[in-house]
Amino acid sequence: MRIQKQLPAVLAVGFAxxxxxxxxxxxxxxLKVGLVSFFSGPVSGPVGxxxxxxxxxxxxxxxxxxxxxxxxxxxxGGRLIExxxxxxxxxxxxxYRNLVQRQGVDAVIGYASSGSCLGVAPIAEELKTLTLxxxxxxxxxxxxGPKKYVFRTMNSQDVENIAAARxxxxxxxxxxxxxxxxxxxxxxxxxxxxxxxxxxxxKPDIQVETALFPKIFAGQYGAEITALSRxxxxxxxxxxxxxxxxAFILQAAPRSLLKKQTAVLTTGGTAMRSLSKQIPDGTIIxxxxxxxxxxxxxxxxxxxxxxxxxxxGEQPSFPAYYMGQAVLALKAAGDKAYAATQKAPSVDExxxxxxxxxxxxxAGPIAMARHNGHxxxxxxxxxxxxxxxxxxxxxxxxxxxxECVIAPEGTKSLxxxxxxxxxxxxx
Numbered sequence: 001m002r003i004q005k006q007l008p009a010v011l012a013v014g015f016a017x018x019x020x021x022x023x024x025x026x027x028x029x030x031l032k033v034g035l036v037s038f039f040s041g042p043v044s045g046p047v048g049x050x051x052x053x054x055x056x057x058x059x060x061x062x063x064x065x066x067x068x069x070x071x072x073x074x075x076x077g078g079r080l081i082e083x084x085x086x087x088x089x090x091x092x093x094x095x096y097r098n099l100v101q102r103q104g105v106d107a108v109i110g111y112a113s114s115g116s117c118l119g120v121a122p123i124a125e126e127l128k129t130l131t132l133x134x135x136x137x138x139x140x141x142x143x144x145g146p147k148k149y150v151f152r153t154m155n156s157q158d159v160e161n162i163a164a165a166r167x168x169x170x171x172x173x174x175x176x177x178x179x180x181x182x183x184x185x186x187x188x189x190x191x192x193x194x195x196x197x198x199x200x201x202x203k204p205d206i207q208v209e210t211a212l213f214p215k216i217f218a219g220q221y222g223a224e225i226t227a228l229s230r231x232x233x234x235x236x237x238x239x240x241x242x243x244x245x246x247a248f249i250l251q252a253a254p255r256s257l258l259k260k261q262t263a264v265l266t267t268g269g270t271a272m273r274s275l276s277k278q279i280p281d282g283t284i285i286x287x288x289x290x291x292x293x294x295x296x297x298x299x300x301x302x303x304x305x306x307x308x309x310x311x312x313g314e315q316p317s318f319p320a321y322y323m324g325q326a327v328l329a330l331k332a333a334g335d336k337a338y339a340a341t342q343k344a345p346s347v348d349e350x351x352x353x354x355x356x357x358x359x360x361x362x363a364g365p366i367a368m369a370r371h372n373g374h375x376x377x378x379x380x381x382x383x384x385x386x387x388x389x390x391x392x393x394x395x396x397x398x399x400x401x402x403e404c405v406i407a408p409e410g411t412k413s414l415x416x417x418x419x420x421x422x423x424x425x426x427x
Contacts, residue, residue: 028075028344030082033330034099036110037135037323039087042217042243046270047112047319051135052085053312054320055109057304058327059083067331068303070360076331077338077345092116093123100129106347107131109326112242112319113216114138114157114187121150130351134326135319137288138186139413142371151354151374153326153366155289155406157187157239158194158413159380160266162405164286165198166426167382167398168235168264171284177207177233179261181224183244184213191239191266197417209233219247225257232261241267246275253278269293269318272385276392283385285394291325291363292318293394294381304362318363325361329368332359369402370409377402400426 035055038048059081061067065074075081084103086095088111099105107130111117117136124131124147131150133141137157141150168175178199182188196208210231212224225248228236236258240248249271252258259280265271269287271279279285287294293315295301304324308316333354337345345353356373359366369377379401383394404426407416416422 028078028080031076031079031107031330031334031347031350032082032084032103032105033327034084034086034096034103034105034108034110035323036086036088036092036095036099036108036116037112037319038089038242039085041089042219042247043089043112043241046242046246046274046317047135048088050270050317050320051112051323053308054316054322054324055083055327057308057311057320058324058331061307062327062331068300071328071331071335073335076334076350077343079334079344081327081330086110088112088116093119096120096123097127100127105129107330107350109134109323109330111136114141115185115216117141117152118186121147124149130347130354132326132329134323135288136187138190140186140190142375143412146372147374149351151329151368151376153329153368153376154322155376155378155380156413157191158407158417159377159405160286160288161191161194161239162198162417163380163382163400164237164264164266164284165195165202166400166405167284168199169202170398171384171396172234172262175203175206175234177209178235178237179208179210179212179228179231179233180237181212181214181221181228181248182237182239183216185216187241188213188216188239192237194413194417195237195264197414201417201420207233217244219243221248221251225252225255228261229255229257234262235264236261237264237266239266241270245271249275249278256280258283268385272392272394273315273317276387279385279387279392281386284382285385286380286382287318288380289318289322289363290379290381290399291321292316294318294383294397295321295363296379296399298362298364300360301362321361321363325363325366328359328361329354329357329366333357367402370406377406380405 037051133152264284266286268285336353337349383397
């Protein structure tokens with residue numbers, strides 16, 4: 001499943017078939033796309049607004065025909081994208097129905113919360129609407145049953161927590177005990193489960209101590225910080241995200257909790273710049289894949305970072321990458337469909353072309369290689385935070401390939417962990 005080896009055969013969607021993409025889309029109907037994330041509330045700053053910015057940047061480039069190679073042509077197989085933005089902070093299932101049934105969108109990209117995705121996925125199947133999940137991570141989305149209309153264009157939460165555990169053991173060889181603070185819903189519970197079970201498989205004598213599960217978006221963590229301080233361990237694991245992550249870091253700082261115990265922040269990349277003075281050196285930072293500050297160097301990534309900074313006055317965090325790569329999935333699949341038919345693709349043709357597709361993004365190649373071609377598989381990276389001359393950096397960066405951290409096709413992730421990762425190939 002090594003993505004780098006798959007890439008050359010299928011990457012250049014427009015060129016692989018020896019067909020030029022259309023130069024104009026004036027005769028083609030626009031592709032109406034609903035884009036959903038948290039555009040208000042405590043999640044909007046760290047996640048929702050960067051996500052919208054990343055989508056806007058990519059959509060503008062697609063519609064103008066100005067994406068860098070390997071992409072070419074205007075629109076998606078000649079169809080311009082017509083976006084409609086919806087706030088996930090409003091009831092997501094009813095708003096999804098509204099997008100499809102009243103506003104008549106052709107496809108939906110969105111959802112940051114795993115709860116939203118678990119609620120929306122069966123509705124998407126019911127309404128037969130192409131839906132790309134760009135950020136939520138629950139493995140249940142696809143392990144509870146195959147999907148025809150639903151795709152996810154980034155890794156699921158099992159992958160990032162397996163990788164986090166491997167990173168901890170590779171950089172903290174003497175670790176003896178771990179604790180955790182995670183949100184009390186599927187995302188947090190499954191993240192903690194997969195992290196600790198992976199550790200125990202790889203180092204059976206490790207002790208799992210305090211496990212705390214405050215309510216999602218609680219915002220106040222004084223009691224939990226006290227509990228973690230009173231029973232110190234080598235590692236504190238947290239999959240907190242958005243405003244909860246920021247609040248935890250800010251409230252832990254005055255008591256030096258994360259200086260005394262090393263934190264593993266699986267979504268920490270969103271806070272790296274904004275809270276650089278509150279994050280202690282040595283904190284382990286993840287970006288839920290290969291985006292943001294851990295995106296690999298490439299011409300495509302250079303273009304994205306430069307264009308984003310020029311447009312928004314700051315470097316893109318990883319949510320901007322992941323919403324952008326979901327939009328690029330439509331572009332890649334639509335251009336593939338156009339190359340096969342020489343006409344503007346229908347939504348069904350785009351959906352069919354997306355199954356099993358490998359395509360390029362600023363964060364590197366994405367292979368829709370899991371769950372019958374509906375779930376992405378990518379490399380995933382972790383690094384260790386260090387403030388150098390006042391600038392936040394990551395050192396000791398390690399990247400894990402899909403062969404190391406992703407269960408083989410047809411195997412449930414938890415079963416793979418509990419079996420000891422049969423077939424895993426780690427450098």
